Amino acid sequence: MSGEPLSDAARNASGGSTALDAAETDGFLRSGRFSVVDRVLYALFARHASDRRHDADRKRYRGTALDTGFETYLARVYGLSWVVSVGVMVPTLLVAAGSAPALLAAVDARLGGVPPVAAASRSPDAVAVAVAAIAGIVAKRTTVRLGGLHLRWLTATRRTDIERTLPAAVRYLELLASGSDGPRKMVEKTAASDAYGGTATSLRKALNAAHLAGSLDEGLRRVARDTPSRELLAPFLLKFRKHAATGDAALAEYLRTESRMLAHRQDRARKRARRFLELLTELFVAVLVLPALLVIAATALTVVIPEFLPPVDTPVGVVPTRAVVLYGSVLFLVALGLGGAVAVGTLRPPNQRASYDLPGSPREIVVSLGSNPASAAVIVAPPAFLLAVGLALAEYTLVNVVLLAYAAFAVPVGIVAGRRTRIDDAKDRELADFVHAVSGHVAHGRPFPDAVAAVAREVDLGVLDDDVAALAFALRSTTATGAPGRGDGGYGGDRGEDAPTDVRAAAIDRFVDRVGTPLAEGTLGLVTGALHAGSDAEAVFETLRIEVGQLYSEQRALRSSMHPYVAVGWAAAALVAAVVAVVNTQVIDAARLADLAATAEFVVEPETVHPELERFRLYVVTQATMLASGWFAGTASRGRYAALLHSGLLVTLCYAVFTLGGLV
DSSP states (O other), X not given: OTTSOOOHHHHHHHTSOOOOOHHHHHHHHXXXXXXXXXXXXXXXXXXXXXXXXGHHHHHHHHTSOOSSOHHHHHHHHHHHHHHHHHHHHHHHHHHXXXXXXHHHHHHHHHHOOOOHHHHHHTOHHHHHHHXXXXXXXXXXXXXXXXXXXXXXXXXHHXXXXXXXXXXXXXXXXXXXXXXXXXHHHHHHHHHTOGGGHHHHHHHHHHHHHHHHHTOHHHHHXXXXXXXXXXXXXXXXXXXXXXXXXHOHHHHHHHHHHHHHHHHHHHHHHHHHHHHHHHHHHHHHHHHHTHHHHHXXXXXXXXXXXGGGSOOEEETTEEEOHHHHHHHHHHHHHHHHHHHHHHHHHHTSOGXXXXXXXXXXXXXXXXXXXXXXXXXXXXXXXXXXXXXXXXXXXXXXXXXXXXXXXXXXHHHHXXXXXXXXXXXXXXHHHHHHHHHHHXXXXXXXXXXXXXXHHHHHHHOOOGGGHHHHHHHHHHHHTTGGGSXXXXXXXXXXXXXXXXXXXXXXXXXHHHHHHHXXXXXXXXXXXXXXXXXXXXXXXXXXXXXXXXXXXXXXXXHHHHHHHHHHHHHHHHHHHHHHHHHHHHHHHHTSOHHHHHHHHHHOTTOOOGGGOOHHHHHHHHHHHHHXXXXXXXXXHHHHHTSHXXXXXXXXXXXXXXXXXXXXXXXX
16 A cells, blocks of 8 residues: 555544645545546535534544545535535526516505615516525535535444444454454454444454554554444443453453443343333324324315315415325325334344345346245336236226235235245244254364264254255365364364365355344354354353344344234224224215205305215325334334335225225
8 A cells, every 4th residue: 555545435444634635635536536526526625624614524424434535525515515506596596587576566566666776676587586596505505414414314323333233242252352363353353244233344444544553552542532432332442452452361351341231231222222112102103193183174174164274376276275184194194104114123133134135147036036025026016017007097096006006016025025034033943953052062072063963963953954964064074174173173273274264164154144044144153253263162152052042032022022013003004994984984975964064054065075085085094094004013023024014915905995895
């Protein structure tokens, strides 16, 4: 790297100042690392980075993990702000130019005569330009402000990720401390594991800073200064520096104490999250029923007091107030459902969030159709689209076209996700048994490869039988080249024999990939790193057994605690559907409205209510409620794919009940 300007990412990792001097800037821009647009934006707007109003943004930026420098990010924000400003000014000018004459005429008629100068200053063109300029300035400043809020959001998200992954990372460091690796090697191995999320990213930043500064101590200090986790990661890194300088024994004792403390803190955080979820659920249910009640009330008020809800004049024409209430209610319900699902999803620990990658070839996508929700989504989407086209040609209403096509997509994908979840649950259950059995063999003095082979022969592991047999074969094939060494369980052999160690590490990595569950990814990495570091095999597998058992128990406890919230989501949807069904059959009826008009003196125009139209409007609101409830219940159950299944089923049931019952 000598003689080469630092990249934005390197400067960010080092924690140093992000200001570039002129020579570095020229070399950086000539190097071609910026796109043409970035170079233009940098030249135009990078000067704003030195403004005092962006000092808080700079501090927040240091807590993010963005690959671009602060000047580059800010230049992009300012460039976007000008684009948004122009995009707002042009339509505002067109609208203002068309409406300003009428508004000024109304003002003149109300105020009477005005002096000529004042009249000139209130010309329609001047007013339209002024309004458009004000709208553009507001849009520009709002965009810049949102850029700063985006940094705040990134910082908060990263802080949460760090605080969730730090306990597991410290447990791994504690295990590595029992081996022969030094502090720098321990940090490198922990940083290399994606299972530790934001903590691993912070440690990688510390290693980059250490490479630039020439000292791990300095790298840890810089990351501790800039990390968004001021209450957790920052003190840990500073104390890690202090005990690492004291000696290996002091560092191991500190990591042991810190691991226990973080475990207690994590348990308290889970209890707080559970209490927050209870409050969130109560709020969700309370708010969920309001839109349907509002639409029902608007319908009743229109019958009883027609003047109470007059039509609304808009640029696109006169719109009935009930339609405005309907559209607003639907948008509110969709936003409520998405917001509730996101809030519930953030309460789920990262190691219990399953994600599925789309295979790279069409053949693999077809083969994995029954076990990979991502593949199912790709294959099911075209038939769902064709169904939407067919329903539209059959003259179904637009609402039903969208809803039925959504259900045709969501339900099959959700079913595949449910099947994959059951398979993953079985794998996690058998994985806990596998680790427990291997730990028992290693505790009795068997080398790790022999222990795996014995478990593969003697234990029925169900869905993991083939994967464990493949792992045993891969480990056994390297035993001849890796002689058992001191206390490593036959894993690594002599410290100079890195080749067999790397082969066995690759075998374990392949086993983790085949299992493919978050539990496997977050735990079996302990074996590779710790045994390679020379840690005692018995201690490694005892720690692994405790880790797997604890995480599996937490996983089951979380799913059990989520069952009531799934029931609440379905119950709320059923409640709203039942209320709307009663209103449709008992209230919104032509004969009943005529009787009401005859008996109530204040009913003026009962004919303003069209029963079929009102029933359909209530049906639309009910379907929006089904979507919101399904998203909430599904996310509480298993995640976003389960949200598709629950919402799709609720939409289908609602359509069937309302159609077969003649309610729409």
